[in-house]
Amino acid sequence: MGSYVIRRVLATLPVMGVVAVIVFLMLRLSPGDPAAIIAGDNATSQDIAQIREYLGLDQPLGEQFVRWIGQLLTGDFGNSIYLNRPVLGLIMERVGPTLALSISTMAFAILLAIPLGVLAAWRAGSWGDQAIMAMSVLAFSVPVFLIGYGLVIGFSLELELLPVQGFVSLSESPIGFLRHLVLPTVALGLVYTALLARITRATMLETLNEDFIRTARAKGLAEPRVLILHALKNASVPIVTTIGTGIALLIGGVVVTESVFAVPGIGRLTIDAVLQRDYPVIQGVILVIAGVYVLVNLAIDLTYSLLDPRIRY
Amino acid sequence: MAASDIAAVPATIPGAPRRASRLRRVARRPLPAIGATLLALLVLSALAAPWLTSHDPFEMNVVDRLMPPNETYWFGTDAYGRDIFTRTLYGGRVSLVIGASVAIASTVIGLFIGVLAGYFRLADAVLMRIMDGLMAIPGILLAIALMSLTRASMWVVIVAITIPEVPRVVRLVRAVVLSVREQVYIQAASAIGTRLPRLMIKHILPNTFAPLIVQATYIAASAVLVESYLSFLGVGTPPEIPSWGNIIAEGRLYVQIAFWNILFPSVFLALMVLSINILGDGLRDMLDPRLARRI
């Protein structure tokens, strides 16, 4: 078991390495002069030269890469050109709202999607099943901002039940925290729920056709027990895997949702950075988020052996 | 974007009798037909835009700004007095072009890389690590980052959206190639000296077509959605082009007083993505309901 853990951890290193290379090369291989791009349209040649020197873009590629990796490993993600502050610090400041929104969305989706998926699979082919499937196709076809603005118009502007936008941190006011999270969570959560519900249903359908389900029923077990303890437990590995890989999708959605609801998280940070061509910030954000994705999936990987005793290397 | 692969899960019940005639099957599951029809209507409306409306999508009538839907302006006007109905129809063209281009490009590139990875072990190790790395970066973030590097244009948008979609296609193709390779008839063909290109073209590639078509459909839907997100965030198609995302981005300032700016393009967007997704479901069920296992 221990060697399994070590092997899985080591396997994440090449992936992070690739991410680092991609991020590194993106700027330096783009068409045109990277320094000029960052400097923007109104820059003088002096500005461009300054930026080139600041970012070390005049040095040979290999040297740049080594220096950059070295900096990364010591926690130096560079400085924001625009704000002249360490990138990592900026990210840490904004991570709170993004984290809150991501977690609440995932919780919402899991709590809603798994029961729906199980029910849909159990009564596959029935009207209920078709309805759930139709709703889920709808939910992930509709853009987040449509749901978002719809909710805002309905609940905030017309009914005045919930705030239109913004974010309140937990330490400031728990009630405010929750009230500001509700709409963004629901807007994004519906999409994620649709995805999860479909995977849950598909996996459950396959599992319910297995022989041991017939055995369970032949023992006289009640349906809820069969569905949850026998079927769902077996279906859990693919479902949990999807939750893990779906995090990439979730984060993408969070970026857009933060824009719709003016939540001051990492999404806003990134958009501002893009508009200002603040490349170090963009780099930093991608590295951090990719890192989180890899770590979360690693954690999920390691929990597989809890779910399925056959996986115990 | 990731949505394209998770969308592809089976909707049929395993073990159901396959006796019903085609027509009966369509009647029992009307959804794919509805999806295809809806898509056809949207495509038609986009292509026929100049004939369906007398307004010009770029013509500004500041006097008529922010008017609610009425007889002259069926969907109302935006902040510059432009007719939203016309702009929405023209926006459909942008979405169709982007959706189709991304789907085709990512499929072709992914097919090439996937075959390489499936057939050559060394290439596989390297290529799949790269794909894993690509997948660790959320598609929208990657697209945003790519957009920040150059001047915005349709081509750049297409490239930026295509790149994050490629890994899923690669995975799919690679899986098919790997599984087909193991088949005894391939080993037999190889043993009698069949050359690689022939093996590839005659035996292996045809097995990829069905899953690829389905996947490409889902990618198209995802691309349309992602483009709208990018434009909404201000980093998508250039603002001069009336894409749905741009219309919504411009209209978001007026969500309280003129929500029709957002409503109509969003609804069209949703309908297009929905119809493509439903079409994808239908294709998948038609071509092979067990496809989802390979994706």
Place this chain on the structure above:
Amino acid sequence: MAPDPVLLVEELRTEFASGDGPPLVAVNDLSFRVDRGETLCIVGESGCGKSLTALSVLRLLPRPYGRIGGGRVLLDGKDLAKVSEPEIRAVRGRSVSMIFQEPMTSLNPVLNIGRQIAETVMVHEGLPWQACIDRALAMLKQVRIPEPERRLHEYPHQLSGGMRQRVMIAMALACRPRVLLADEPTTALDVTIQAQILDLIRDLQTETGTAVVLITHDLGVVAEMADRVLVMYAGSKVEEGSAEEIFDAPAHPYTRGLMGAMPHLGEARGARLNEIPGVVPALNARPPGCAFAPRCSQATARCHAEAPPVRNLGSTHTAACWEVGEGAAA
């Protein structure tokens, strides 16, 4: 010895819905009884409906296309085909248990053995969990699994096929059922393991008095295990009788064909095996009249046209054929 039926099946008809057409009949007016403590073997080719018969008794037909179209399944006077869901669940695993053909896939891979056995006891007898585990251990000992204490905590993938089948039997007998339905329990096992499992079933039957309905296509198994035999073909019963009657004096042409097709020691090397020409008709292509007629060497015009009656050939021996017993053409 007067028959003492514990399970009585009367004119059971099991069918599959098929789109807009008439349903496909897989089990056709089947009647039989199972006496207390006896072993009844149901024998026939693949597709003759013998497994479906067992599934019908417990109403475990594949949803939503399979259903019981008619007939009665009487256990203690209650018609299992018509009782409510909670009632049939109370019967499953408690009064009537079933074991299946594929021990490799019939156990839940993510739960340990002890839990899977104890679960049955808990659901039917409501005992506290520790008592259920104790019973599970006792059952493992009764089915003679080596190192039963260790097995309690192990998972199915850690056991061999033979051991898994023993676990299945332990699970099935945990609540002392009156009838055990065994659907080809040894078909997927090695020959030596087969013998062990059959011995086990026979011994357990002596110890517990459970009636066993053993479904098989292997006449060797029938010869070893059966008190009485039921021969099925294309969803119907073609012959029924005690083991001696069936083996010593098979009456129905199909039964005779089956007996004749078995290879014997002492046969000339290279001699062709006797086969029954033709194939079993598909569910939707059953001929009117006797289903076996197209393949029968003794078929007459009447056989092709009318379904044969059940003829008595002795006190316990019956056959469904125009050409046997009284009234047969000379």
